[in-house]
Amino acid sequence: MKESPEKPVSYTIALLGNPNSGKSSLFNLLTGLRQKTGNFPGVTVDKKIGALPLDAGQQAVLIDFPGAYSLYPNAQDERIVVQTLLDVNSPNYPDAAIYVADTTKLEKHLLLFSQLKDLGIPLLLALNMADVVEEEGIEINTAQLERQLGAPVVLISGRSGAGLETLRTKLSELLAQPNPVPETKPFHTLQGVELKVAGVVKSVLAGVNDYQALLVAHHCQWLPFLSDHQRFVIGNAVAESGFQSLHLQVNETMRRYDRFTPIVRNNLRAPDTKTDGLTANLDRVLTNRFVGPIIFLSVMLLVFWSIFKWAETPMGWIESGIGALSETLKTALPAGWLTDLLTDGILAGLAGIIVFVPQIAILFLLISILEEVGYMARAAFLFDRLMQFFGLNGRSVVALISSGACAIPAIMSTRTIGNWKERLITIMVTPFISCSARLPVYIVLVGFVVADPESQALAFMGLYLLGIVGALVAALVFKLVLKTGESSFLLLELPPYRLPVLRNVGFTVWEKVKTFLLEAGKVILLLSIILWALASYSFPGKMGAAEAQARTEAISIAADSLTTEDLIAERQLEASFAGQLGKAIEPAFRPLGFDWKMSLGILSSFAAREVFVGTMSIIYGLKSKSDADAEAEDYPYLRERLQAETRNGEMVYNRATAASLLIFYVFAMMCMSTLAVVKRETKSWKWPIIQFVFMTGTAYVASLVVYQLLN
């Protein structure tokens, strides 16, 4: 509790529960739009926090913890829960916790509750699924349950929002109590070797109770807040006293079930008629070994088809909107470098990312619906064996699909994969899947490779397939290279199918789009300005010299005024800082068929792929000021520009060059944000560096081969 004289009391409340307990629904209901995403210290596991309005005079911040089954973690996201709740000095250490449990599975959902109780955290038990409880005619003796579990109990519905007022009132009451943890018998009493080791832990770690001490002993090898000395002392005690961690874990867990199972059975009466018929029937088809994979592939095709189909119209609106805005600004503002920067630099760059918003929103909408419904777990089940062949896990399927939108959330979703090697491989190969940032590059260039619309659609599919093949082949390579003795497992709960809660889907989409716009927007804004400046300026005198040279050239070929303008712009661009930079790196990309302008586009793309189109718009937009009515942001316009680009009378964007560029974008690692996330998730620069070299090397070789074959 953080108290200061002038401020009202502010509490930190943890929201905890098993996966699939309806925790996120409750979080969205309780905090609404007052939520934001942060990170737990040192890891990228999302920490969602939100203001929780309570009674007058009380303020609370609600932290949504990752779903966990037990304080003996099987994966990275469960570890977060453990390391935060064992560290009383952590800024996220809660004053109290709301524990969400699925009432229909209460017998299984109280394990973590009983552990938290023994940690001494004041708890409020929120029994979720009040609607289902009523439907199925489950009877609950709440008063007796409260007494026997030693915590207030509230019946709520994360779907309808029923019971939230009672939950707030009871939480306020719990916080107002001077001694909020009732003296009840612990669920687990330490015995023998446990007591002995816990005693050692207490001697080096002040202020921990029995169960905290025991857990610290179990997890002393990885808990980040322990000092080297503490780790050494506790580690020694564990090794010397014959403390068999795994065996003790199993025994403790079994004893806990033995304690609370009778309590649940005495206070919860469910009629025998289980209504899981729908799930069983659906799964008979959806997880069928023959039909299941076919349905899965059809669903994926439908998802990607929808992205293209539904996004078309809003993308058109955005493009024409920005084009109109750019025109308005150009006419309204006085001509000069500031207006140029605003329209040709910033606006052109931003337009390049805002047009993705519809596609990203649709992709996340569909993926989060599939997730909410419970289908993603089935996909993991269906493809686990196949994924194992490639050194991956069934859960990797979720990451690979999500990376069709963006590799960053996809990489973050791998934290549910318990095995380090499988998780690492998933992280390493996920960026091979064509993300939405590659789309505009594909859209602009694919027309140069094949002309008619049908072939273009096929070519699009081919590019996506190429990404998938790249990911799987790379996974195989990593599987053979990496060695581990760690056992791998699937152990995945298949929750009953449920209608998606639209509120949850909406929040997910909103959050992803917002993050994308802010994160990508920052990079692109900065790069656009830099690029515009580089393309507009040069060493003193160079620009003037370029203009003079262009004029001489124009006279010699007897060009009209428009061609002269173009020629001047062209020569000036060549003379600019950007031109010189592009020419300096051109030799490296020459074998792939790229000229200095493309090289410049690729160089800027290493910040983020979507910059390519913006860069090209800036480079080719600057070329001529005579097309006042042209919309530099428009794809068709850019395509025309590229088409008109000739060298020695031949099209620069010929088939071989365009194909080579496309292949380069399929494979190359061109996203600083992804590399940063990989670094944080793997906790070393080694893996992002390997990833960068591996992917970009593949891209270079593949493009070289394609260009040399087609040219």
Added chain:
Amino acid sequence: MTAALLSDKRLASLPEGEKGIIKAFCDDSAGSKLVSVGILPGSFVELVRKAPLGGGWYVKVDGQTFALRQEEATCIVIE
């Protein structure tokens, strides 16, 4: 929990649709993971179906459904 013997019947050897009661796990490493999600000795278990290519075991334990790998299914001793 009784220790598992090689001669014991394993979940992995059941035909689809067969039911049983969990008796023990082959080792503590798998056991600790299984008990944390509520797959316990004494639980009713049914092998509902198998996924393609010989992997993925769709099992139902006390009314809850899980996906297991062959290794995990082999580790569950039933009676």
